[in-house]
Amino acid sequence: MKKINLIFAMVIVLIIGTKFARAQEDGNKLKLSGELLTDQRFLLEDPNDWAWNENRLTLNFEKKITDNSKFYSEVWLRNIGLPNINSSADLYNKGIVDPFNLEIREAYVQLFGFLSKNLDVKIGRQRIVWGTADKLNPTDNLNPYDLEDVLDFGRHRGSDAISLNYYFNSEFSMQGVFIPFFQPANMPIGIFANALTPSMELPQGMTLMGFTDQINMPKYNLGESSTAGLKFKGFAAGFDFSLSYVWGRDGMPIGTYNTFIPVDTIGGININSQLSFYRTHIFGADMAGSIGGVGVWAEAAAFLPKNEVVMTNDLSAMYPLSPMPVTQDTTVLDKDAYVKFVLGADYNFANGTYLNFQYLHGFMNERGNDALNDYFFLRLEKKFFDDKLKIAPIGGGFIVADWEDIENNYALVYVPEISYMATDNAEITLSAAIFDGKGENMFANLKDYNMMMFKLKYSF
Amino acid sequence: MRKLKLSVLVIALFLMFGFNANAQDANTILKNMDDVMYSPKDMTGKTKIILIDKAGKEKTREADIIQKGTDKRIFRFTAPSSQAGIAVLSLPNDVMYLYMPAFGKERRISSSVKSQNFAGTDFSYDDMESKPNSEKYTPKLLETEEGAYVLELTPISKKSSYSKVIMKVHKTHFYPISAEFYDKGNRKIKEGISVYKKIGNYWNAQEMSMTNLKKNHTTRMIMSDVKYDTGLTDDDFTVRKLKQ
Numbered sequence: 001m002k003k004i005n006l007i008f009a010m011v012i013v014l015i016i017g018t019k020f021a022r023a024q025e026d027g028n029k030l031k032l033s034g035e036l037l038t039d040q041r042f043l044l045e046d047p048n049d050w051a052w053n054e055n056r057l058t059l060n061f062e063k064k065i066t067d068n069s070k071f072y073s074e075v076w077l078r079n080i081g082l083p084n085i086n087s088s089a090d091l092y093n094k095g096i097v098d099p100f101n102l103e104i105r106e107a108y109v110q111l112f113g114f115l116s117k118n119l120d121v122k123i124g125r126q127r128i129v130w131g132t133a134d135k136l137n138p139t140d141n142l143n144p145y146d147l148e149d150v151l152d153f154g155r156h157r158g159s160d161a162i163s164l165n166y167y168f169n170s171e172f173s174m175q176g177v178f179i180p181f182f183q184p185a186n187m188p189i190g191i192f193a194n195a196l197t198p199s200m201e202l203p204q205g206m207t208l209m210g211f212t213d214q215i216n217m218p219k220y221n222l223g224e225s226s227t228a229g230l231k232f233k234g235f236a237a238g239f240d241f242s243l244s245y246v247w248g249r250d251g252m253p254i255g256t257y258n259t260f261i262p263v264d265t266i267g268g269i270n271i272n273s274q275l276s277f278y279r280t281h282i283f284g285a286d287m288a289g290s291i292g293g294v295g296v297w298a299e300a301a302a303f304l305p306k307n308e309v310v311m312t313n314d315l316s317a318m319y320p321l322s323p324m325p326v327t328q329d330t331t332v333l334d335k336d337a338y339v340k341f342v343l344g345a346d347y348n349f350a351n352g353t354y355l356n357f358q359y360l361h362g363f364m365n366e367r368g369n370d371a372l373n374d375y376f377f378l379r380l381e382k383k384f385f386d387d388k389l390k391i392a393p394i395g396g397g398f399i400v401a402d403w404e405d406i407e408n409n410y411a412l413v414y415v416p417e418i419s420y421m422a423t424d425n426a427e428i429t430l431s432a433a434i435f436d437g438k439g440e441n442m443f444a445n446l447k448d449y450n451m452m453m454f455k456l457k458y459s460f
Numbered sequence: 461m462r463k464l465k466l467s468v469l470v471i472a473l474f475l476m477f478g479f480n481a482n483a484q485d486a487n488t489i490l491k492n493m494d495d496v497m498y499s500p501k502d503m504t505g506k507t508k509i510i511l512i513d514k515a516g517k518e519k520t521r522e523a524d525i526i527q528k529g530t531d532k533r534i535f536r537f538t539a540p541s542s543q544a545g546i547a548v549l550s551l552p553n554d555v556m557y558l559y560m561p562a563f564g565k566e567r568r569i570s571s572s573v574k575s576q577n578f579a580g581t582d583f584s585y586d587d588m589e590s591k592p593n594s595e596k597y598t599p600k601l602l603e604t605e606e607g608a609y610v611l612e613l614t615p616i617s618k619k620s621s622y623s624k625v626i627m628k629v630h631k632t633h634f635y636p637i638s639a640e641f642y643d644k645g646n647r648k649i650k651e652g653i654s655v656y657k658k659i660g661n662y663w664n665a666q667e668m669s670m671t672n673l674k675k676n677h678t679t680r681m682i683m684s685d686v687k688y689d690t691g692l693t694d695d696d697f698t699v700r701k702l703k704q
Contacts, residue, residue, distance in 0.1 A: 033541060070704075112704065120700070129565040170698040238553060238566055288568040290554065291617065295570025348572040350621055365598055386677055387580040423539040426520055459542035 002424060028066075029114075034059040035459045044432070044450040051191045051451050052149070055079040065109070073107035074158075081190065104157045120165040125158040128177055130231065130244060131299050132288035136360050138301035138340035139244055139284030142177055142229050144251045145185035145364055146174070150192045150442065151415075151433060159183055159227075171235040180217050182225040185251035194366045195445050196252070202269075209263050210270040215253055218277060231284075239289035247314040250303075252365055253277055254332060259314045269318075278333065279306035293347065298339035303367070307332035338362070338369045339407050353382045363442060374400045381417075392417040396434075401441045411437030411444040429455040486599035489609050492634040494592040500662050502528040502692035506538075506685045509581055514676035522581065530590050532697040543579070549702040550589065559702045566699050575621040582650065582670040582679040585621065597625065607631050630656075635663045647671055662688050 034057065041052035057077045064070045079101040090096045108124030108278035131137030135154035143156035161179040168174070188195050202208060218224040227248035234241055253275035261270045286299035313328040340362030347355050356379045363373035376399075381392035395415040402409035431453045437444030482603050509521040522539040536547040545561035548569075557571040574585040589596075597613035605628070606611070613625040623644050628637040633656070641650040650672055659668040671678040695701070 033544060086651060129563065132568070165700070167700055170694055170700075173522050173700070221687065238555065290568065290570045290572075293570060293572035297568070297570070326703070333665075346570055348576050350575045352576065386511070386675065418507075421542075425542045427542070459540070459544075 003116075005141065028064045030058065030063045032061055033460060035457055037245075037454070037458075038456045040455075041453045044434075044452060046450070049191075050082060051449065052453075053080065054149075068112045068114075071108070072110065074100075074105040075107075076103040076105055095372070095388045097359050104158075110422055118135075118167045120167075122161075122163040122165075125160050126163060127156060127158045128163055128229070129156075130229075130242075130284070130286075131284040132240065132242075132297040133299040133342040133344050133360075134297075134346075134356060134358060136342050136358060136364075137377075138342060139242075139282070139286055139299055140250060141246050141282050141284075141301070142179060142227060144183040146195065147185055147188050147364075150188045150195050153348055157183065173233045175227040175229075175231040175233065177231075179227040179248075180222065180225070181220055182227065182249055182277065183251070184215075184217075184253065189253075191449050192446070195442050198440065200271075206260075206269045207266075207268050208271060209268040209422060210271070211273070212274055213255075213273040216256075216274055216276040218249065227397065239287050241287040242285070244282075244284035244286075246284070247279075248282065249277040249279055250367065255311050256309065257312045257314065259317070261317045262361070278309050280304060281306070295346040297344045298342065300339055302337045302339045304337040305333055308335040333368050336369065336436060338367070338372060340366070340372060351379065351382075354402050355380050365442065375401075375449065378408070388421045390417075390419045392431075395431075399437065399441055399443055401439045401444075407438070409439035409441070411435065411439075411441050411447075413443050425459045427455075427457045429453075429457070431455075464643075464661060471500075472656070485539075486601040486611055487594065488603060489601065489611060489629055489634065490594045490597070490599040490613075493612060493629050494594050496634045496663050497636070497665075498530045498590070498592055500688040502526070502688070504687050504690055504692070505683050508682045509579075510680040510682070511582075512678040512680070521581075526692060527590060528566060528692045528694070528697055530592050532694070533589075533590055534697060534702060537579070546579075547699065548700055549699065551697065555701055556585070557699055566702055571619075574619070582675075582677055583681070584621065584673045587652075587670070596620075604631070608637055633663060653698070659686055660688060 023360065031034055033239040037054070037058070038057045039052060039056070041050070043051050053405045055078065057073045061073045061075075062070065077100070079098060079100045083097050083099065085096060087093065104125060106125050106127055108122050108217070111121045113119065114121045128142045129140060130142065131139045131192045137154060139205045140154065140156065143159045144160070146155040149155065159179045160181070161177055163175065163177045165173055187193070200208065227246065229244065229246040229248070231242055231244040245336040250348070254277070255273050256276050257274040261272070262268065263270050264427045281302070281304040282301050284299070284301040286297070286432055288295070288297040309332050311330050312334045313330070315326040315328065316322065319326045340360075342360045344358035346357070350354070358375075358377045360375040360377065363375060366372050375397055377397040378394060379392060380394040383390050393416055395417055398411040399411040400406055400409065401411070401414070412435070414434040415431055417429060419427055419429040421427050432451065433453065434441050434450045435446040437447055462648070468625055493654040504526045505524075507523050507525055509523065511519040511521070520539070521537060521543065523535055523537045523652060525533065525535050527533040531550070531552040533550045534547060535550075537543040537545065545559075547559045549557040549559070549566075551557075554571040554574070556571075556573070557566040558569050559566045574589070576585060577583070578585050578588050593613065596617070597615055600612045600614070602610045602612050608628040608631055611627045611629060613627055615622055615624075621643065622641050623646055624642045626642070628639070629635070636654055638654070639652040640648050652668065652670045654665050654669075654697040655665045655667040658664070664683065667680060667682050667699045669680045686690055
C-alpha cells in the first residue's frame with residue numbers, strides 16, 4: 001500500500017512538474033514578430049523617374065531567457081534599389097538583377113538586476129537612443145547615422161556595445177556605454193547620393209575633370225577607435241532631464257588633404273582627396289515635460305573637437321618647377337565648441353488634431369559655428385473615421401542658411417501625408433515631398449527631386 | 461414682523477442644513493464608491509478591448525495591465541501586431557510616458573492628450589485615469605432610485621472635456637453602474653455601463669462599455685486573469701520597467 005501511495009505521489013509530482021515546466025516554456029518561448037514594408041517613390045517631374053524602391057522584411061526575435069534576462073534581435077532582409085544592368089554579364093548576377101541585402105540591426109542580450117538589483121546590462125549590437133526631441137536629436141551620437149534615406153530623419157544603425165544602466169531609485173539613473181570600435185555613418189544612396197555633399201569651389205580657371213578619394217579610418221585599437229558615453233538621467237519638478245557626455249568621433253568624414261593634378265593645359269584637374277573622422281567631446285543636456293497641457297522639450301549638444309581640423313590643398317603638381325611643395329592650408333573646423341540644439345512643443349486639441357513644432361539649430365551633417373543652419377519644422381495631423389484615416393495637411397519645414405541673405409540661402413520642404421489603416425495590421429501611406437530653396441543646404445540641394453511616395457506596412 | 465424674521469431664518473437654516481446634508485450624502489456616496497474601486501493595494505490583469513463601429517464591425521485589441529494604488533499604472537498592448545509592445549506608464553501629477561518599441565525610447569506625453577481617445581477606444585485618457593472620483597468631481601445627489609443613487613458630478617478641473625457626468629452608483633455595494641457624459645455645451649456625448657463581480661474581497665469591473673453617441677461607436681473592455689494585492693512595488697512603475 002505504501003509503495004502504491006509513493007508511486008501515486010511521484011506521478012502527481014511528475015504531472016505537476018511537467019505542467020509547471022510547460023508553463024515556463026510557454027513564457028520563455030521565442031517570439032517572432034515583424035513587418036513587411038514596401039516603399040516606392042517616383043519623381044513628379046516628367047518623365048517621372050523612379051526615385052526609390054525598397055521592399056523590407058523586418059524580423060524581430062525576442063526570447064525571455066530567464067526572469068532576469070532576455071535576447072532580442074532585429075533583422076532586415078531587403079530588396080533595395082533599382083537594377084543597374086550595364087552588360088549581359090550583369091544578367092548572370094542575381095545581386096545586380098534584383099539587388100538585396102541583409103542587415104542585423106540589433107542582436108543583444110539584456111540582463112536585468114545584474115550583480116546588483118539596480119543594474120541592467122545590455123551586451124551586443126544595439127541601438128542606444130538618447131535625447132528627448134522628436135527624431136532630431138543632437139545628443140544621439142553613440143550609434144552611427146544611417147543616412148541611406150535622408151528623409152528618414154534620425155535613423156541610426158546599431159553598434160556593437162556594452163551598456164550599463166544603474167538605477168539609484170525610480171527617478172535617477174546613470175548609464176555608461178562603451179563601443180569598442182568605430183563605425184562611420186553610411187551615406188545617402190540613389191537620388192539622395194549628393195544631398196549631403198558640399199559643392200566644391202575651385203580657383204578661377206580650373207575645371208574639375210575627375211575626383212577620387214581615400215578614407216583614413218582610425219586604427220582598430222581601443223585608444224583610436226573606441227567610443228564611450230556617460231549619461232545621468234533624472235526627474236525633478238515634473239520634468240525629465242539628462243546630462244550626457246560622449247568621447248567619440250564624428251561619423252561623417254571631413255576632407256583633410258586634397259591633391260590637385262593637372263590633366264591638360266587648359267585648366268582641367270583631377271583631385272584626390274583624403275578624408276578622416278575627427279575626435280570630439282560631446283556634452284549634452286535635454287529636458288521634457290508639460291506646461292499648461294503643452295508638451296515641451298529641449299535638447300542641446302556642445303561639440304568640442306579634440307583638435308583643429310585643417311584641410312591642405314596640395315598644388316605641387318601644378319608647379320613642377322617649384323623647389324618647395326606648394327600647399328595651401330585652410331582651417332575647416334576650429335577647436336572651438338559649437339552647439340546644436342532643438343526646442344520643441346506639441347499639443348493635442350480636443351477635436352483630435354495634433355500639432356508638433358520644432359526649432360533646430362544645426363542639422364546632423366553640419367559642423368562648426370558658422371555652418372549651423374536654422375530649421376523650423378511643423379506638423380499638423382488629424383485622425384478621422386475611428387482613427388482609420390490620418391491626414392497631415394501641414395508637414396514640413398523652413399530652413400534659413402544665412403539670416404543676412406535669406407533670399408539666396410533658404411529652403412522650403414512641404415510633406416503632406418495621408419495614411420489609412422486598411423486592416424488592424426496594414427497601413428497604407430501616400431505622401432509627397434516638395435522641395436525648394438537656394439544656397440548651400442541639404443534641402444535646397446533636393447529641389448529637383450520633388451516626389452510622390454507610397455508605403456504599405458503590414459505588421460505581424 | 462418678528463414672526464416673519466423667524467420664519468425666514470428657519471427656512472434659511474433648513475435650506476442651508478438641507479443642502480449641506482445633501483452634499484454630505486453625495487460626498488459620502490462618492491467616497492464609498494472610491495473605496496470600492498480603489499481599495500486593492502495593487503492589481504494585475506489582462507483586458508480585451510472590442511471596438512464596435514456603427515456598422516457593427518468589430519476590432520479587437522488586447523493588453524496587460526498592472527496598477528498600484530490610484531495613480532500608478534502600466535498599460536501594455538499585446539495585440540494586434542501593429543500595436544503590440546506599445547505601452548503607457550501613468551504616474552501621479554499627470555506624468556505619462558509612451559513607449560513605442562519601434563523608437564526604442566520612452567516619450568513624455570503632454571497632459572493635453574487627456575481629452576483624446578485612448579488608443580482608438582471610446583475611453584479618453586481622462587476616463588482611463590485611476591484618480592479617485594472624489595478628487596476629480598464635485599458631487600450632487602440628484603435622486604435615489606431603486607437600487608441606485610444618481611449623482612451629478614461636476615469636474616473640478618476646468619481642463620476637463622466634460623461639463624458634467626451623471627453617474628448611477630449601486631446602493632448597497634457602491635460600485636458604479638452607469639455613467640452619462642456631457643460636453644461643455646451640455647449635450648450628452650457618451651454613455652458607459654459597467655458590470656462588477658466580486659473577486660476575493662474586492663469588486664472588479666469585469667466588463668465596461670462606453671458608447672460615443674455622436675460617432676455611434678462602442679468600446680467594450682473585458683477583464684480577465686485579475687489578481688489583487690500581489691505585492692507590486694513602486695519599482696514596477698518606472699520607465700525602466702516600461703522599457704523591459
